[in-house]
Amino acid sequence: MIRDKQLKPEEIVQSFKDAFTTNIEDSRIERRVTGIKKAGFTIIWLRVKRESFKDVVKHIFTFDEYPHFAVTSGYDMNENIELVYHFSIYHGSRGREISLNITVTLPKNDPSIDTITDLLPGAVISEQEKQEMLGVIVKGIPKNQRVFISDDFPEGVYPWRKDETGPDKHVRNLHKEEDKKT
Amino acid sequence: MRGASKTTYQLPIGPIHPALKEPVMFEFKVDGERIIDVDVKLGQVHRGIEWAGTRRNPIQILYLAERICGICSYCHPMSFALAVERAAGIEVPERAQYLRVIQGELERICSHVLWAGVAAHEIGFDSVLFLTWEIREKGLDLTEYLTGNRVTKGITMIGGVRRDITDDMVPKVKQALDYLKEKIDKVQHVFLNDKTIKLRCRDCGVLTKEDALKLCAVGPTARASGVKKDVRLDQGYFAYTDLDFDYVTPDIITGEVKGDVYDRVIVRLLEVKQSINLIEQCLEQMPKGDIVSEPKIPKLLATLKRVNGEGIGRMEAPRGEVFHYVRFTGTGNPYAWKVRAPTYNNILPWIPMLLDQQIADIPIVAASTDPCMSCTNRVAIISNNKRYIMNSEELHRLSIEKTRRLSI
Numbered sequence: 001m002i003r004d005k006q007l008k009p010e011e012i013v014q015s016f017k018d019a020f021t022t023n024i025e026d027s028r029i030e031r032r033v034t035g036i037k038k039a040g041f042t043i044i045w046l047r048v049k050r051e052s053f054k055d056v057v058k059h060i061f062t063f064d065e066y067p068h069f070a071v072t073s074g075y076d077m078n079e080n081i082e083l084v085y086h087f088s089i090y091h092g093s094r095g096r097e098i099s100l101n102i103t104v105t106l107p108k109n110d111p112s113i114d115t116i117t118d119l120l121p122g123a124v125i126s127e128q129e130k131q132e133m134l135g136v137i138v139k140g141i142p143k144n145q146r147v148f149i150s151d152d153f154p155e156g157v158y159p160w161r162k163d164e165t166g167p168d169k170h171v172r173n174l175h176k177e178e179d180k181k182t
Numbered sequence: 183m184r185g186a187s188k189t190t191y192q193l194p195i196g197p198i199h200p201a202l203k204e205p206v207m208f209e210f211k212v213d214g215e216r217i218i219d220v221d222v223k224l225g226q227v228h229r230g231i232e233w234a235g236t237r238r239n240p241i242q243i244l245y246l247a248e249r250i251c252g253i254c255s256y257c258h259p260m261s262f263a264l265a266v267e268r269a270a271g272i273e274v275p276e277r278a279q280y281l282r283v284i285q286g287e288l289e290r291i292c293s294h295v296l297w298a299g300v301a302a303h304e305i306g307f308d309s310v311l312f313l314t315w316e317i318r319e320k321g322l323d324l325t326e327y328l329t330g331n332r333v334t335k336g337i338t339m340i341g342g343v344r345r346d347i348t349d350d351m352v353p354k355v356k357q358a359l360d361y362l363k364e365k366i367d368k369v370q371h372v373f374l375n376d377k378t379i380k381l382r383c384r385d386c387g388v389l390t391k392e393d394a395l396k397l398c399a400v401g402p403t404a405r406a407s408g409v410k411k412d413v414r415l416d417q418g419y420f421a422y423t424d425l426d427f428d429y430v431t432p433d434i435i436t437g438e439v440k441g442d443v444y445d446r447v448i449v450r451l452l453e454v455k456q457s458i459n460l461i462e463q464c465l466e467q468m469p470k471g472d473i474v475s476e477p478k479i480p481k482l483l484a485t486l487k488r489v490n491g492e493g494i495g496r497m498e499a500p501r502g503e504v505f506h507y508v509r510f511t512g513t514g515n516p517y518a519w520k521v522r523a524p525t526y527n528n529i530l531p532w533i534p535m536l537l538d539q540q541i542a543d544i545p546i547v548a549a550s551t552d553p554c555m556s557c558t559n560r561v562a563i564i565s566n567n568k569r570y571i572m573n574s575e576e577l578h579r580l581s582i583e584k585t586r587r588l589s590i
Contacts, residue, residue, distance in 0.1 A: 030268070032268065034279065034418060034419055034420060034421070034422075034423055035276070035279060035418065035420070035421045035422070035423040035424040036276050036421065036424050036467075036469060037423060037424050039418055039423035039424075041417045041418065043268075043494065045492075066395040066396070068398055068411065068503075069398045070398075070496070070503065070505040070522055070527075071505055071507075071520065071522035071526065071527075073507040073509075073518060073520035074518075074520070075509065075517060075518035084492075084507060086494060086505060086507065088416070088417070088496075090416075091410065091411045091416045092409075092410035092411065092416070092429075093410075093416075094415045094416070094418075094428075095415070095416075095417070095418055095423065096416070097413075097416035097417040098417075099417065099494060099496070101494065120396065120398065121396050121397055121530070122396060122397040122398030122399075122527060122530055123398075124530070125224070125526060125529060125530065126526075146225070147224050147225055148224055148225035148228040149225060149228065150225060150228075159230060159233055160232075160233065160518075167230075167233065
């Protein structure tokens, strides 16, 4: 593994800024300590433009040949959908792992994003989940099928959306149904 | 499809099948006894818990998160608490950090011992199932002594834990640990020296280091393939950074890493011993002090209502990294909550593990990642070849009718 030189969190952020300049819209380094010995660890948050997203993910591989990918979180922000890709680098040496969260905004009229499965095959379930839960379109996804939602669930309803395509009209509250009867 | 010689057959296993402990669907393509292609279908048990969470406040979510999984009923709420604490900037008292380690390791012991029994059962070695579950019973007794509950522990609080371990409780805890230590040696002896176990598990269901890394496998599944991934060490949380321990890989015992079912057995058995040792270290080193940063729940909720930000919580659950993301927008309830249980990442490694194996090895290979699908949310009924889903209302009605029939 290419781990000869492990960069510091500031150097990692700077490296992204040097490579992608204004396409890195925001960056934040969160430092935490834990235990009696107050051992520290770092969480990096980056907000990137969609145009650079795939290249930003490729750039992570220059720090660590096999970055760990946990999952993608996502939520509906009225006009846009925001996705947060949770990576971490430098696992395998005690106390050295750095979390790297990359947020990218997709407009609702074109909620598409490139697949990262060519770089990290383990990301496919997460990408399938974002498609069915948020109505995101993952370009180049190797398995374009539902994963967690059953096949008889209606098309065009996305459980994590907060707009008219959200699940609200499909929600049935048992206590309210009971109230109607009495 | 690879290496198809003559006619191949489709072999569906699941969603409900005696070989699988929880609902998941496999579609195998087999050539004789040999598996040549695998597809895994998930979602038999999706309950929309994340969606339900955005309609509750963080304290209520602790109890909802506890019900994601019956075995990891500590890791999920605790990982959520970590995410909330980081989003809100809440510091956890040092004593609480040690108590959190103790609960986490106790859960790992119970989970791994349960798994060892299931694994033995899958290859028809039921006397070991009874031995391991007898040990697990003691683990559950200890859990009950420390938390008041055996399964859903109700121990997590944002900013700490809900119950202390007082000095007069320590002797009983140590006594239980001594019992576990002695019995685990016996289980380890059986697993490592029994010829049948070796014949069934060696070179079976291999996951290469390369595949484990590319597919982002986590926990014992990754470590058994020689990948040093363990959140407790990689990015220490709670009091783990103060304790003396190291990554567990199978070469500690055998001198080599093969990444097969046998290696996954070794890793889990060693981890049980490691967990007992970690609890002992905690009991020795635990400082005095508070067990929670803010004991008044209404005050804590008022603080959380003002939070505007996001946080991640990562923990090493018995099956690997559990990941929670939470985002607040100042309304009290989380705006977004994402839960990623370890099995989510350990599903894809099943495919290389199962390729070229025999049909009879499916149960043990599938069980070797210790999958956890969590429980079902709906009842699918098939009658006269028609499938329909029974919802909670109908079930509720049937239940009431039955009670009425009984009370007449």
